[in-house]
Amino acid sequence: MSKSIIHLENIKRNFQVGDETVHALRGVSFSISEGEFVSIMGTSGSGKSTLLNLLGCLDTPTGGEYFLDDIAVSSMNKNQRSTLRNRKIGFVFQSYNLLAKTTALENVELPLQYNPDYGSKERRIKATEALDAVGLSDRLYHKSNQMSGGQMQRVAIARALVNDPVLVLADEATGNLDTRTAYEIMVLFQELHKKGRTIIFVTHNPELAAFTSRNIVLRDGKIIKDEINEHIESAKKMLDALPKQDD
Amino acid sequence: MNIGNLIKISLRALSNNKMRAFLTMLGIIIGVASVITMLAIGQGSKKSIQAQISEMGSNMIMIQPGAGMMGGVRQSSSDMQSLKLEDYYSILNKTKYIAACSPSVNSSGQFICGGNNYPSSISGVNPEYLGIRKLTVDQGNIFTRQQVASSAKVCLVGKTIIKNLFPNGDNPLGKVIRFNKIPFTIIGTLKEKGYNSMGMDQDNIVLAPYTTIQKRVLAITYIQGIFASALSEDVTTKATSEIETLLRENHKLKTTDQNDFNVRSQQELSNMLTSTTDMMTILLACIAGISLLVGGIGIMNIMYVSVTERTREIGLRMSIGAKGSDILSQFLIEAILISFTGGIIGILIGMGASFLIKFGIKWPISIQPYSVFLSFLVCTITGVFFGWYPAKKASELDPIEAIRYE
Ligand SMILES: Nc1ncnc2c1ncn2[C@@H]1O[C@H](COP(=O)(O)OP(=O)(O)O)[C@@H](O)[C@H]1O
Numbered sequence A: 001m002s003k004s005i006i007h008l009e010n011i012k013r014n015f016q017v018g019d020e021t022v023h024a025l026r027g028v029s030f031s032i033s034e035g036e037f038v039s040i041m042g043t044s045g046s047g048k049s050t051l052l053n054l055l056g057c058l059d060t061p062t063g064g065e066y067f068l069d070d071i072a073v074s075s076m077n078k079n080q081r082s083t084l085r086n087r088k089i090g091f092v093f094q095s096y097n098l099l100a101k102t103t104a105l106e107n108v109e110l111p112l113q114y115n116p117d118y119g120s121k122e123r124r125i126k127a128t129e130a131l132d133a134v135g136l137s138d139r140l141y142h143k144s145n146q147m148s149g150g151q152m153q154r155v156a157i158a159r160a161l162v163n164d165p166v167l168v169l170a171d172e173a174t175g176n177l178d179t180r181t182a183y184e185i186m187v188l189f190q191e192l193h194k195k196g197r198t199i200i201f202v203t204h205n206p207e208l209a210a211f212t213s214r215n216i217v218l219r220d221g222k223i224i225k226d227e228i229n230e231h232i233e234s235a236k237k238m239l240d241a242l243p244k245q246d247d
Numbered sequence B: 001m002n003i004g005n006l007i008k009i010s011l012r013a014l015s016n017n018k019m020r021a022f023l024t025m026l027g028i029i030i031g032v033a034s035v036i037t038m039l040a041i042g043q044g045s046k047k048s049i050q051a052q053i054s055e056m057g058s059n060m061i062m063i064q065p066g067a068g069m070m071g072g073v074r075q076s077s078s079d080m081q082s083l084k085l086e087d088y089y090s091i092l093n094k095t096k097y098i099a100a101c102s103p104s105v106n107s108s109g110q111f112i113c114g115g116n117n118y119p120s121s122i123s124g125v126n127p128e129y130l131g132i133r134k135l136t137v138d139q140g141n142i143f144t145r146q147q148v149a150s151s152a153k154v155c156l157v158g159k160t161i162i163k164n165l166f167p168n169g170d171n172p173l174g175k176v177i178r179f180n181k182i183p184f185t186i187i188g189t190l191k192e193k194g195y196n197s198m199g200m201d202q203d204n205i206v207l208a209p210y211t212t213i214q215k216r217v218l219a220i221t222y223i224q225g226i227f228a229s230a231l232s233e234d235v236t237t238k239a240t241s242e243i244e245t246l247l248r249e250n251h252k253l254k255t256t257d258q259n260d261f262n263v264r265s266q267q268e269l270s271n272m273l274t275s276t277t278d279m280m281t282i283l284l285a286c287i288a289g290i291s292l293l294v295g296g297i298g299i300m301n302i303m304y305v306s307v308t309e310r311t312r313e314i315g316l317r318m319s320i321g322a323k324g325s326d327i328l329s330q331f332l333i334e335a336i337l338i339s340f341t342g343g344i345i346g347i348l349i350g351m352g353a354s355f356l357i358k359f360g361i362k363w364p365i366s367i368q369p370y371s372v373f374l375s376f377l378v379c380t381i382t383g384v385f386f387g388w389y390p391a392k393k394a395s396e397l398d399p400i401e402a403i404r405y406e
């Protein structure tokens, strides 16, 4: 049995909107072990993003306990959580969130700028390696506005990987991409999974869940399904099966 | 995060929006440039007045008879007879800080030469007077000690007198002019000095031995004043108090008695005049300071817009590990960089403008290091002060909301 890196105990998250309390999460418990590729599915408003923000230490729960790498996150202050995010977590967003007019390399270097252990030379080396890993070694000096959506999302994934995180979190990472490009990104995530990365992938698309090793389904802030996927589909095969595009 | 990194990030952000950075800077540039120029104008005026005063004799000390400013009923100082030649002698012989000293007696009247006449006054002095008042002989010579001792009827004349008494351009040397029916032979002329800063014609002057004026013109034994010069500007205060003590002793005044004479140094006059220009400088600096303030508000405005515009960037930076303090420093450094660069450009432009004023309209200009330093300091403080609020706002954003910001 591999090491558990995430452990949630009865996590609750309420939002106060006026006099009304919105229960975004109503007691969620699960554990995730090293090397899992978990999809979190559910309809819009079911609490997926709220859960991911908690997992990413961007938010704190209203109730319950969250252990990341055996650290009780709720006991940490804001700055400690910043540092924790910087060292242990990589985020991939739906809308890429790259810095405008900035090269791929500099975008990827960004997380390391907030880590004093890295000098400018090491940053460059690490960023180049990360871009290599997402297949963009020929786009190091392209600016964000000179790239396609798929390329931008690859840069964003490279940025999420550059700090060697224990956990990669993706929120609707393929939501802005066409089917082919979405599959290409899934191929990349599957490759990362094979290399042993722990990935949590939020999507509302059940097709994509087939590529992951474990499926969690939320409804109204509760887990309604949590099962191991015995038949992981290969994104590569699906991609090859797509009708060829003529360039 | 170290400062070098922060500066790099800020520079990148600024260069991504050069036009805006420049426009923001413009406020600071104009502010600093006008502070420097205005101070240069003010200081230049002050210096030129000081220079004119020292032209008149910077170490000069004037002693006049009469009570101090406190007296109840005051007599005209020339009517008072409290100064005697003995006072002059004792200043000459018993002081440490006095370089030269001359008695002074004056009489006004009409000068006549042939068919020309001119109303003016004649000053009875000794040869030292020239040095004390920074006068120089143009043609001919100053009268000798022998001529003083013998009350010779000789005189030196200034350019204004020559112009009016010899309108045909005759050489005045050796000519005889009459003053109150007494004939004076012109033995020298004085170099032109022009008008002084108070608008007095310094060339409307006739000098004769004081003995001649005392005996032959006024028929008095007292003197109307003493002009002295201190050894240097630094010791003028010591020199005036030395003279005061000496004269009080000479006049046998009790400690409760007021002075029956007046000692004034050129320095006091200088201080009085420069305080006026100081006021002008302060006024100009205030006007310029307001434009610097407006520049600062410009920074705050732009930084505020920039924070709103870059909300997503801030959210992203926070989600990948930037602390609030990192964001704060980033925006603060941006504001400081803008004002710093603006400050340097402003200093250069201000200096350029000052020189233009100097050579273009010949206004006296003096750029003081302190004014450069001051305006630079002020613009840096402006950057920090006005950059602080937007930066603080940025650092307090919630990363989740910021990254979702549209
Ligand atoms: N900051 C917030 N303030 C108030 N309500 C919120 C906030 N964030 C999320 N919610 C509510 O919590 C619920 C879950 O939201 P979310 O996690 O974004 O859903 P999903 O990502 O699954 O679409 C929704 O009803 C949403 O309106």
Ligand SMILES: [Mg+2]
Binding pocket: A048, A049, A050
């Ligand atoms: Mg969502």
